[in-house]
Amino acid sequence: DAGVTQSPTHLIKTRGQHVTLRCSPISGHKSVSWYQQVLGQGPQFIFQYYEKEERGRGNFPDRFSARQFPNYSSELNVNALLLGDSALYLCASSQAAGVGTDTQYFGPGTRLTVL
């Protein structure tokens, strides 16, 4: 079975631009979570979506938004990019949300560089 896939692999943007990152979950998984991993740090939770509804949001500004589609894939959007948004963006899929025992499986990530 295919794992979590993310696109693009790498992305270079300039300050002030907008970016869209995409994620396809494991087949049968209905929940997608997004994490930001700054170099040298652990991943930080951004959003979780389940059945197309936002189930949780981390401590990120409103420039960050996301959505989930009927096929359970997801997009993460970041507006007005700042240098500090440079990071590895990880997508994780799981079968449900709000269940701590539900294992999250991570994709390879999208490396975003903001110049």
Add this chain to the structure above:
Amino acid sequence: AQSVTQPDIHITVSEGASLELRCNYSYGATPYLFWYVQSPGQGLQLLLKYFSGDTLVQGIKGFEAEFKRSQSSFNLRKPSVHWSDAAEYFCAVAARNTGTASKLTFGTGTRLQVTL
């Protein structure tokens, strides 16, 4: 708020030697506990998890971890390290059923270097 501390930023061990990576958590109750591994340029792979029951849990690639409630710790161990184990290791916690989001809170990671 829950938090995870991994005191060792960088550890170097010789191939064949034993390994222990430390993890301490701060949480109001016993959370769910996880160890993930990240190879350079890769996403995170789950090594093992603890939900309840036996406090010694076995994972993939020969890793094990022991949950100690009294010490709020969940240390990762391997009896004999292989060169391919060189990677970044993350300890993470998740709250028990929340009914909302099941987010993971990660530590800052421990980078493992293996010398031949």
